[in-house]
Amino acid sequence: MIEVQHLTKRYGPITAVDDVSFKAERGEILGFLGPNGAGKTTTMRVLTGYMPATDGKAIVAGYDVLEQPVEAKRRTGYLPETPPLYPDMTVSDYLTFCARIKGIPRSERATRLHSVMERTQIADVAARHCGKLSKGYRQRVGLAQALLHNPEVLILDEPTAGLDPKQIIETRRLIKGLGGDHTIILSTHILPEVSQTCNRIVIINKGRVVAVDTPDNLTARLRGSETMYLQIDSMGGDAEAALSLVPGVTRVAVSDRRDGIAGYEVESEHGRDVRRQLAAAVVSHGWGLLELRPMRMSLEEIFLQVTTEDAAAPDAAAAEASRE
Amino acid sequence: MSNVLAIAHKELKGYFASPIAYVVIGLYAIMFGYFFYALLLYFDRQSMQVAGVGGGPAANVNEQLIRPVFLNTTVIFLFILPMVTMRTYAEEKRSGTIELLLTAPLTDFQIIAGKFLGAMGLYAAMLAVTLPHIGLLFWLGNPEWVPILVTYLGLLLMGGCFISVGLFISSLTKNQIVAVMATFTVFLMLWVINWIASFTGPRTQEILNYLSITDHLDDFTRGVVDTKHLVYYLSFISFGLYLTMRSVDTERWRG
Numbered sequence: 143m144i145e146v147q148h149l150t151k152r153y154g155p156i157t158a159v160d161d162v163s164f165k166a167e168r169g170e171i172l173g174f175l176g177p178n179g180a181g182k183t184t185t186m187r188v189l190t191g192y193m194p195a196t197d198g199k200a201i202v203a204g205y206d207v208l209e210q211p212v213e214a215k216r217r218t219g220y221l222p223e224t225p226p227l228y229p230d231m232t233v234s235d236y237l238t239f240c241a242r243i244k245g246i247p248r249s250e251r252a253t254r255l256h257s258v259m260e261r262t263q264i265a266d267v268a269a270r271h272c273g274k275l276s277k278g279y280r281q282r283v284g285l286a287q288a289l290l291h292n293p294e295v296l297i298l299d300e301p302t303a304g305l306d307p308k309q310i311i312e313t314r315r316l317i318k319g320l321g322g323d324h325t326i327i328l329s330t331h332i333l334p335e336v337s338q339t340c341n342r343i344v345i346i347n348k349g350r351v352v353a354v355d356t357p358d359n360l361t362a363r364l365r366g367s368e369t370m371y372l373q374i375d376s377m378g379g380d381a382e383a384a385l386s387l388v389p390g391v392t393r394v395a396v397s398d399r400r401d402g403i404a405g406y407e408v409e410s411e412h413g414r415d416v417r418r419q420l421a422a423a424v425v426s427h428g429w430g431l432l433e434l435r436p437m438r439m440s441l442e443e444i445f446l447q448v449t450t451e452d453a454a455a456p457d458a459a460a461a462e463a464s465r466e
Numbered sequence: 467m468s469n470v471l472a473i474a475h476k477e478l479k480g481y482f483a484s485p486i487a488y489v490v491i492g493l494y495a496i497m498f499g500y501f502f503y504a505l506l507l508y509f510d511r512q513s514m515q516v517a518g519v520g521g522g523p524a525a526n527v528n529e530q531l532i533r534p535v536f537l538n539t540t541v542i543f544l545f546i547l548p549m550v551t552m553r554t555y556a557e558e559k560r561s562g563t564i565e566l567l568l569t570a571p572l573t574d575f576q577i578i579a580g581k582f583l584g585a586m587g588l589y590a591a592m593l594a595v596t597l598p599h600i601g602l603l604f605w606l607g608n609p610e611w612v613p614i615l616v617t618y619l620g621l622l623l624m625g626g627c628f629i630s631v632g633l634f635i636s637s638l639t640k641n642q643i644v645a646v647m648a649t650f651t652v653f654l655m656l657w658v659i660n661w662i663a664s665f666t667g668p669r670t671q672e673i674l675n676y677l678s679i680t681d682h683l684d685d686f687t688r689g690v691v692d693t694k695h696l697v698y699y700l701s702f703i704s705f706g707l708y709l710t711m712r713s714v715d716t717e718r719w720r721g
Contacts, residue, residue, distance in 0.1 A: 153720070190569040193718050216571040226566035228476075230483035242472035243570040287566070 143325040149198035158184040160349040171321040173336030174329035176346040182329040190220040219293035225284025229273025244291040262286040277304035298328040369437040375430035473580020527609040548649035551632025613689030620686025623699035630706025637713040
């Protein structure tokens with residue numbers, strides 16, 4: 143549905159996007175993750191036909207955005223970073239104008255308008271001027287504008303920016319509901335957002351793709367070794383030594399200790415589940431096992447790992463290449 | 467075409483939703499009213515003198531009142547039209563709404579043509595302010611209507627030239643003050659470009675006279691539609707719109 147091949151965009155001497163390639167299948171929600179200035183907005187602007195790429199190709203809904211821009215744009219809904227509203231227009235006038243330029247026939251305009259206003263919950267501000275709306279409403283009017291012509295592809299640049307927590311949850315639910323019928327690319331630098339809404343994540347840093355995978359795989363793949371957290375009441379015994387004797391355990395470290403109860407981080411060989419053995423070891427000493435849980439790397443850590451460690455980049459790229 | 471009209475409609479509504487339309491129409495009404503009154507007094511005295519002396523040709527309303535009024539009031543557009551065109555692109559770029567237009571299924575030409583028509587609509591509304599004055603002359607006297615109609619055609623074409631240049635300049639900047647000042651300067655230059663004509667060689671003189679935007683209006687005010695002037699105005703407008711298209715396209719590449 144969306145295909146980006148070797149996309150490069152330079153602004154004079156600055157390379158904003160450097161040889162980026164990825165794909166999104168029909169009905170997929172693709173999360174575009176990266177620190178500010180990573181090239182997310184630029185990539186999206188190329189996809190929407192707002193600006194041409196310096197090099198490479200972008201195909202949206204089967205149309206090359208440079209060769210057949212009008213056809214591609216007809217099938218794309220776009221919410222830019224700042225919702226493109228005219229402050230002097232009322233919400234319903236604004237959406238009517240959008241419907242006209244998006245080529246929605248007059249007979250369908252009223253029903254389309256009504257349905258997107260319901261979906262984005264902006265019906266109560268229909269008569270208000272766009273310039274007088276709160277940030278949350280502006281964002282949702284912008285989203286309504288993107289959904290108006292029921293496009294096959296939706297490109298949303300930070301759709302939840304500026305919303306309050308309740309609106310964020312509603313917007314995420316709305317976006318999740320749109321997946322399946324629509325192919326969606328959304329950008330964000332809020333990590334839980336992608337793990338909650340997206341089927342796949344593209345992590346981009348300094349204009350380059352550093353990782354592409356499902357949220358689960360990404361978590362699993364970047365976890366170098368398995369780490370468990372144990373809290374033990376060892377009644378004065380040397381639990382650290384006992385734990386390191388368990389077969390498969392590579393490292394034991396005390397992470398916290400108070401009143402004779404200590405927390406341990408136990409690393410084991412990759413792919414080896416040592417939870418049963420750890421529990422048995424604790425019990426055989428007659429100690430109290432208070433807690434035993436796997437420590438998974440959160441998306442935050444993954445994100446930091448892939449965007450700060452240069453060493454991770456070729457690794458991730460190689461993994462991506464082998465997956466394709 | 468419906469896309470062009472959608473943009474034109476939005477532009478025109480935008481002018482009337484902001485104070486701009488009321489300010490420019492109001493200013494024009496005041497200034498035109500004053501010019502008209504002043505020239506009417508002058509005309510009145512002239513015709514009295516003719517009547518007093520007797521035997522001379524009767525005063526001609528078209529030649530001695532309507533024509534000077536329109537030729538003299540064109541100067542008002544120099545000041546006012548930059549205010550009309552300054553926001554067309556600059557404002558969209560500043561507020562980010564340009565992203566809506568450039569990612570909608572529209573061609574650049576449709577956007578530009580729509581903006582041009584929208585500004586022309588406001589300009590036509592300004593010209594409409596002059597209708598009561600002219601109507602008054604029909605009520606009191608007996609002017610010829612063909613030259614008046616042709617004058618309006620000429621004024622629309624001349625305004626089109628100014629607007630196409632203004633659009634182009636607005637597409638170059640995000641800043642409305644820069645747009646308005648640059649547009650005003652260019653208009654003024656196009657106005658006075660032939661002032662030095664008589665000091666130059668015959669060839670240069672011809673070129674400078676040809677370039678002056680307002681000189682071409684002269685024949686229209688006499689009721690003459692000369693293809694020479696039509697070609698000048700229409701090609702000027704097309705050139706202005708073409709430059710705007712190039713500018714919008716360049717802006718895309720530069721990002």
